[in-house]
C-alpha cells in the first residue's frame with residue numbers, strides 16, 4: 073500500500089525530505105506559501121534523483137507522486153508522516169502546529185526538522201503533542217542518513233519505536249537522543265567547530281580555505297568512518313582510550329580553544345569571510361558545488377558500502393529491503409541487474425570504465441547463482457562457482473546516472489560447467505554490452521572443481537531446459 077507523507081515547508085531541508093520520501097516510493101503532499109517553492113523543490117529533487125540511486129546496486133522502489141496543496145490542512149489530511157521544516161522560529165513553528173493539529177490523523181507521526189529547539193518547547197500548547205518528535209536531518213537530507221530522533225516525556229514509546237521503523241525504511245539512521253537538550257548532539261559539535269573557525273579568521277590566523285583544508289585532508293576523513301571516540305581510542309596506541317586521556321586530557325585546560333566566546337559578527341568580519349569564501353569557490357555556482365558535494369559523498373559512501381562499514385553498512389541493510397528476488401523457473405532471460413551507473417564507475421573518458429562492465433556481469437552471475445540455489449548458505453556450506461573465462465563486447469558507451477539492466481541466459485549447465493550469457497541494456501532497450509562467462513563449480517575446501525550438490529544440479533537442469541527454448545542470444549543484437 074502506498075504511504076503518504078506531508079511536507080510542511082519545502083526549502084533546503086523540506087525539499088530534501090520530500091526527495092527522500094518520493095524516491096523511496098512514498099506519495100508526498102507539500103505545503104509551502106513561497107510562490108517559488110515548486111521551482112526550488114524541483115532543483116533539490118533533480119539533485120536527489122541523480123545522486124541517491126547511485127548509492128545502491130539495485131533500483132530503488134518506484135517513485136511516489138508529488139501534490140502541491142493550498143493549505144496545511146489539505147497537505148496533512150491522510151498522511152501517516154508529517155515533516156515540518158519551516159524556518160527556525162519558535163512562534164512560526166507553533167502557529168504551523170496549530171494548523172496541523174486541526175486535520176492530522178491521530179495515528180500520524182509529526183517530525184520537526186528543528187536544528188536546535190527541544191521537543192518539549194515545540195510541543196508547548198499543542199493539542200496533539202504526543203505525536204510530535206524532533207527528527208533533525210543533515211543537509212543533503214536525500215544522501216546523509218543521520219536523523220537525530222528526540223522525543224520528550226510526552227511521547228509514548230510506541231511513537232518513538234514507530235518513528236525509528238519508518239525512518240529506517242527510508243534508509244535513514246535514527247539516532248535516539250534519550251535526553252532532550254538544546255541543539256541535540258551533532259549541532260553542538262558543529263557549532264563548537266564553527267565558532268573556532270570564526271575565531272581563526274577573526275584573529276587573522278587562517279582563511280576559510282585553510283580551515284577547510286585542515287578538515288578535509290585530515291580529521292574529516294577519520295570522522296566520516298569512525299567518529300571521534302573510536303578514532304581517539306586508536307590514537308592512544310595499544311594502551312587505548314585511558315592512555316589517550318592521560319596524554320591529551322591536560323591540554324583541555326590549556327587555552328587551545330575559545331570555548332563559549334563568540335567573535336562579534338561585525339560587518340568587517342562578515343565581509344572578510346564572504347570574500348574569502350568567494351575566492352575559495354573560484355567561480356563555481358552553488359548548484360555546481362552541490363553536485364561536487366553529492367558526487368564526493370556518493371563515492372565515499374559507496375567505498376564504505378564495499379567495506380560494509382559505518383554509513384555503508386546501513387546502505388547494504390536498506391538495499392536488502394527492496395532487492396528483487398529471482399524466479400528460476402522462468403522461460404525468459406532472467407533480469408539480473410536493474411540499476412544506476414554510479415559516479416565512481418566512470419573514468420577520464422567520461423564514461424563507464426571497462427572494468428565496471430566486468431563487475432556488472434559478475435554481479436549478474438551472482439544473481440543467477442543465487443536464483444538456482446547457489447546462494448549465501450550454499451557458499452557458507454563450502455561450495456561455489458569460480459569464473460574461468462569471460463568475453464565482453466563493448467557496444468555503446470554508458471554514463472554516470474544512466475539506468476542499465478542485464479538480461480541473463482543460461483547457455484549450458486553440464487556437470488561442473490556453467491555457461492552464461494548476459495546482455496546489458498539501456499533504459500530504452502539499446503544493447504550496451506554483452507558478456508559470456510564460463511564458471512566452474514568448486515569446493516571451497518579443496519579449491520578444486522567438483523560436481524554441484526544434487527539440489528543445485530536439479531535447479532540448473534530446470535533452468536537449462538527452460539532457457540534452451542529461448543533464441544540464441546548471440547544472434548540477437550539491439
Ligand SMILES: NC(=O)C1=CN([C@@H]2O[C@H](COP(=O)(O)OP(=O)(O)OC[C@H]3O[C@@H](n4cnc5c(N)ncnc54)[C@H](O)[C@@H]3O)[C@@H](O)[C@H]2O)C=CC1
Pocket residue numbers: 080081082083084085086103104105106109156157158159160161168185186187188208209210211
Ligand atoms: N539548512 C540547514 O542546513 C538545516 C536546517 N534545518 C532546519 O530545517 C528547518 C528549515 O530550514 P531550511 O530548510 O534551511 O530553511 P529554508 O528557508 O530553506 O526553508 C524554509 C521553507 O519554509 C517555508 N515556509 C515559511 N513559512 C511557512 C509556513 N507557514 N508553512 C509552510 N512553509 C513555510 C518557506 O517558504 C521556505 O521554503 C529549520 O528548522 C532548520 O533549523 C535542519 C538541518 C539542517
Ligand SMILES: C[N+](C)(C)CC(=O)CC(=O)[O-]
Pocket residue numbers: 186187209210211259262
Ligand atoms: C547550521 N545548522 C544548524 C542549520 C546545521 C544543521 O542543523 C545540520 C546540518 O546539516 O549541518
